Amino acid sequence: MIPEIGHFSLIVATALSFLLAIYPLIGAKINHPGMINSAKPLAIMQFLLMSLSFAVLAYAFATDDFSVGYVATNSNSLLPIQYKISAVWGGHEGSLLLWSLTLAIWTAAVAVFSQGIPKVALARVLSVMGMIAIGFNLFILLTSNPFDRTLPYLPLDGNDLNPLLQDIGLIFHPPMLYMGYVGFSVAFAFAIAALMAGRLDSAWARWSRPWTLIAWVFLTSGIALGSWWAYYELGWGGWWFWDPVENSSFMPWLAGTALIHSLAVSEKRGVFKSWTVLLSISAFSLSLLGTFLVRSGVLVSVHAFASDPARGLFILAFLIAVVGGSLLLYAVKGSEIKSRGKYSLFSRETFLLMNNVLLIAALLVVLIGTLLPLVHKELGMGSISIGVPFFNNIFFYMIIPLAIALGVAPLLRWKKQEADLRPLFKQLAVCAVASIVLAVALPAIFADKIKIVAVVGFALAFWVIITSSLEVYIRATHRHSFVSGVTKLGRSHWAMVLGHVGLAMMLIGISATQNYKIEKDLRMLPGDEVVFADYLFEFERIGEANGSNYEGYKAVFNISKDGKFETVMKAEKRSYFAQRSMPMTEAAIDWGVTRDLYIALGEQLADDSWAIRIYYEPFIRFIWWGGLVMSIGGLLAVSDRRYRFVNKRVAKAQSLGQE
C-alpha cells in the first residue's frame, strides 16, 4: 500500500507542474495578481509532494519491500543500510526520481528566496521551471515508474546493488551532479523568462547569477567527487577517462564556467547579453543532452545505464522541445537584446570574452569527440573510437592561452586600460619569469627528469597563482596598507581568487600525474619484494577477507623507504554473493601531499603468485583539492553581501521603472 502513496503523490506533483507551467504564465500575460501569486504556493506544494514520493521509495528500500520491482533489482536484504538508501538512486528509475526531486527543490528555492525580484518576473521563471518538471515527471510516470510492483511473483530477495556502486563516494556523487545539472535550469528559466518578456537588463543578470553559481559549485564538486571515486574504486589508477558519461558532465561544466563569467560581465557592464542568454540556454541544454546520452544507450560507455530506445525517444523529443523551442525563441526575440557600453581592445571585457570563447571551443572539442563515433557510424564509415590522446593533446594546447589570459584579465580594468601599458607589461614579465623558474624547479626537486610538457603545465599553474597574488596585493594596497586592505576585499573578490587558484592546483596535479606517474604490472609471490620509485614494496601475505554480502581476498604489503618502515597497505579482491560473476577490485591507496601509492590486486596465477598492479602518482591529490578550492570559491561568491538579501529598494525602483 505504501508504495502506491509514493506513486500517487508523484502523479499529483505532475498535475501541479502542469498548473505551474500554465497558470502563472497566463497571469503574467494578462497581469492578474492572483494568478501571478499562485506560482509560489504551487512550487512549494510540488516540492513537498516530490519529497513524499522520494521518501516513500527510500522507505521501500530501507524495509526491503521486494514487491516493488525497482527495489528488487537494485537492493538486497544483506546490503548495509547506508547502501540501501543510496541504492534508491542506483538505478535508472530512482535516479530519475532524484532528478525530478532536485528540480522541485530548485523550483521551491527560487520561489522562496527571491523576495527582491518582481512578482511578474518570478512567475514567468517558475512557469518555465514547471514546464521542465512536466517533461521529467511524465518521463518517469510513462516509461520508468520506480513504484511498479512485481506482484504476484514476489522475489524472495533482491538482485543486489551493482557492487561498483557500493561505495561512500557514490552516495553523494549523483545527488551533487544532479544538483548541478538541474541547477542550470534556473539560469535557463531566467533567460527564457527574460526573452519572453523581452526584457534583458543587468537586473536579470544579477538575479540569475547566485543561482548559477550554486549550480556550478554543485557540478564542480560532483565531477571532482566522481573523478575521485573512479580513482579509488575502479582500480585503474586513473582519474579521468574521457568516457562519454564523463564527457556529458564536463560539457555543461564548461558552458557553466563560461556562463558565470559572462554573467558577471553582463551584470557589471551591461554587455555580452546576447551571448550570456545563449550560454544560459546551452548550459542546461547540455545537461539534458548528457542525460540523453547516458540514458538512451546511443553511446557505449563504461557506466551507461540500461539502454532502451523508448526512453531514449522520449528524452530526445523532450530535448528537441526544450532546446529547439528556446533556441527558436532566442532567434526571434534576440533582436530585443541590446548591449550598451563600449570597451577597448585591451580591457577586462575583451579578456573575459576571449576566455569565454576558449571555454566554448573546449566544449565543442569534447562534443565532437563524444558524438563523432556516432556520426561516423551513421554515415556508414565503420565503427571508430576516439583515442584519449585526442582530448589530452587538444586540451594541452587550449589550456595555454586560457591560463595566460586568465592570469592577465583580473589585472586589467573594465572598459579601458590607462594609455600607458608599460608598468603592467613590466609586472607581467616579472611574473612570467618567476613562474618559469618555479616550474623548472618543481620537477627538479621531486623527479629525476625534467619534461617540457610538465614544465609548461607547472609554469601555467604558477603564472595563475602569481598573477592572482599580485592582483590581490595591488587591490589591497590601493587605498590602505596591505594588512587592512586585504581584510576589506569583498567575498566575491576572494571567490575569483580561489576559483583561479583552484584551477592552478588542478593544473599542477594533472601535469605531475600525466608526466611522472609510474605504473607497473607485476607477478608476485607472498614474500616477494620490489623497489619502485624509491619505495620498497614487500608482499607480506594474502588471506581471506569476507564481508556481510561478499567474500574475497586481502593482500598485505609493507612499504618502506630508505630502509625505514612507512606504512602497511591492504589491497582486496571481492566477489559479491548476489552478483558472483563480477569480481571487484578494492585498491589500497596510501595517500600523501606529494604522492599517492596505489596497489590493485589482479588475478591469481598458476603457481600461487598474484598479478599485482602498482602505481606511483605524484601530486594527484591536487586535482581534487583544486576542485574543492574552486567550489569553495563559488560558495564565497554566492555568500557575497550583494546577494544575501537582494536589495529590496533597488529591485523595487527597477520594477517601478519598468512596469
Next chain:
Amino acid sequence: MNPRRKKRLSIALVIIIGLGTMTGLVLYALKQNIDLFYTPSQLVEGLGEDKVKPEIGQRLRIGGLVMPGTVTRNMEDLKVSFVLSDDNGGLVTLEYEGILPDLFREGQGIVAQGVLKSANVISASEVLAKHDEEYMPPEVAEAIKGIKHMKPEYGNETK
C-alpha cells in the same frame, strides 16, 4: 581607416586565426587518434568493399571472442597471449602484458586497443571486458553476424 574599423578588423583577424588554428589542431589530432574498429575476420580479409587491410604498425581496436584453450600465460612475468575469433573464420593473436580485466575469461567477448604487429598479430595496450556478465560489445555482435545482439532482460527490466 578609422580606429573603430581598425579595432574591428583586428578582432576579426584574431578570431579567424584562432578558429583556423583550432580547426587545424582538431583535425590533426583527430587524424592521429581515430582508431578504426575491426573484427578478426575483417582484419584478415580487409574491411568494407575495397577490402582495406590495416598497415603494420597501425593503431586499431579489435573486438571478438576469446577462443577457449588459447590463453597462455608466461610463467615468469605477466605476458599473456590469446586468440580472438569470430565465426567467419578469422583468427587473430593478441599479445598483452599486464593484468587482464576482472571479467576476462574464455569465450567472453572483449575489445582491445593495440598496434598491428604482423598480418594477424596485435600487440595490445589495453584489454576491456565490460562490467556486465552477458555483455558482448554491440560492435562485435553486429560486425560478426550482421545482426544485433540482445542484452539479457533481468537486471535492467523490472516488468
Next chain:
Amino acid sequence: MTDDEKKKKPLITADEKKKKQLMTRLIPLIVFLCVSAFLYIGLFRDATVLESTFIGRPVPEFALNDLVEPELQHDKSVLTGQPMLLNVWATWCPTCYAEHKYLNELAEDGVYIVGMNYKDERSKALRWLEELDNPYKISLYDPDGMLGLDLGVYGAPETFFIDSKGIIQFKHVGDINPRNWNGELKAIYEQLK
C-alpha cells in the same frame, strides 16, 4: 546623389542587417537540429522494437538439416502438432549461454522446445550442447540463417511461440529467465494449448 537617396540607403542596410542578425541567431538552432537528427538515427540503430510481421502466420516452408544428425532433414512439419517454443541460439551469443540453464529447467518441466542453431558452426554447437545439456527435442541447424531470414529473426536469442496448428502466436526477443517466464511468457505458452 540627392538627400533622399542618402537617407534611404542606411534604412535598407539596417533592414538587411536585421535579417542578417536573425540568420546568425538561427545558427545555434540549426546546429542543434542537425545533432538531434543523428541522435535520432543513433537511437534506432538497434532496431530492438521492430515487430515481427510473421506473428499470426503459419511457419514458412523450409528444409534444414538436423544439428546432431547431419543426414536427417527437417521441414515445417516438425513445427506443428503441439504447442512449442522455437528457440534461436548460437554459441557466439553470451546471452544464449545465460539463458540456456533456464531452458533446461523448462524442458524438464515438460515444455516442448525446438532449437534452431543460427549462423553457427556445427562442431562448436555440438560441444556446447554436450557441456550445457540439451533442452531441445529437435535441433535445427541453420548455418546461413535461411530460416532465420524467413522468420524475421534479427537477433539472438529469440524465441517463437508456436501453437499446435503451426501458427506463430508470439515472439520474444532476448533471453527467457524466471522473471519474464513467470511474468507473462508462461501465460502465453499456456494459451497455445
